[in-house]
Amino acid sequence: MKEEIGYPYILLPEDMFHHTAGGYGGEGTLCGAIGSCAAIINLVAYDNNKTHSKLVADLINWYSQQTFPTKMFDSIATYKDQVQVAPGSPLCHVSASTWMQAAEVSYKDKPRKDRCAKVTAATAYRTIEILNQHLEGKYAFIGPVHTEETEECLSCHGKKAAYTEKGLNDCLDCHDDHTK
Ligand code: HEC
Ligand code: HEC
Structure with missing residues (x-):
């Protein structure tokens, strides 16, 4: 977006969302991938009909229902074919902890880092799909489930x-x- 659109995206620092890691400051609250992508959705889709908020809600519901981590990035991942768990929640605490129990790894282990990187990539990917569909006028809102x-x-x-x-x-x- 910086290259294709330029302003205002050129003003966004690379490390703008660094604080969201580990569920914001390591506190395990909202998954940082959701928080970061939600900020981008707000930047792109803000309007008086609360379109941005509805898109964010759909992203959150999508996230909760995914069997994470996706295998989509296995070709470039160090740890492939990892145990998959649907978090059932957008909270970092729930998402990471239920996965770690299932995968029998600890937070500091590299497979956990790989898992969260894949979750983040999948969430960013989904955000771009949502925004592209929205901008083409083809996005169908799902609403709360x-x-x-x-x-x-x-x-x-x-x-x-x-x-x-x-x-x-x-x-x-x-x-x-x-x-x-
Ligand atoms: C028939 C209406 C009704 C339904 C259905 C209902 N609640 Fe409640 N709930 C209440 C009322 C009224 C209170 C407040 C009771 C009080 O003031 O002591 C309450 C209190 C609570 C509290 C406060 C702590 C407690 O246990 O008193 C929690 C937590 C809660 N509800 C969660 C839930 C959840 C979860 C469900 C669904 C599984 C649920 N409620 C379904 C009416 C309902
Ligand atoms: C991620 C965990 C989580 C989820 C999901 C959740 N709650 Fe809670 N809720 C809490 C916690 C933690 C508290 C504060 C501590 C407590 O009272 O249990 C709380 C507090 C409450 C209270 C006030 C209780 C009191 O004693 O004052 C109500 C009412 C309540 N929740 C209802 C609900 C209902 C209805 C839902 C589903 C739509 C829901 N909660 C979903 C964790 C959750």
Whole structure:
């Protein structure tokens, strides 16, 4: 984009998103790949219809459902054919930890670094697909997707009811069902 479009993209420093590694400052919050790509989506697609926010939401939902890491980059990866786990969450903590348990590696191990590099590359790839489709007017919004159980929780806690909860991840990933 710097080469083809120039301004404003030439103003973006190369290390602009370095802080997002390890879920922002190593705190395991939002996966840094999502955060960085979301910033780019905002730059490219911002408008008064909140198109940028809807695209970001779709990217987050896409991420949660992927069996990561993709094998798409195996030809250039050091560690090929790695164990795949769908994170079910956009959180670095959940995404990295569930994968590490499944793959039996620790955070400092090189296969873990390879895995997160592939997750980042796949997320950037998907972001470019989304933005290209959007700019061609062909992007079909997906919107929020929840499990039936979460739908049930949201029938009381969600936007159309008491609205005492923010976020659309699967509630039962973290909470018990107090209605049972
Ligand atoms: C029939 C409506 C209803 C449904 C369905 C429901 N909740 Fe609640 N929930 C409430 C109400 C009302 C409170 C507040 C209770 C209070 O003030 O003590 C609450 C409280 C909570 C709390 C606060 C701590 C606690 O246990 O009291 C959590 C967490 C919670 N709900 C999560 C969930 C999750 C997760 C689901 C789905 C599996 C769910 N709720 C489904 C009505 C509901
Ligand atoms: C990634 C984990 C995670 C997910 C997913 C999640 N929550 Fe929570 N939620 C928490 C944590 C952590 C707290 C704060 C500690 C606590 O009270 O359990 C919390 C707090 C709450 C509270 C306030 C509880 C209180 O005692 O004051 C409610 C209500 C709640 N969540 C409902 C939901 C609902 C409904 C969903 C699904 C749409 C959901 N949460 C999804 C982790 C999560």
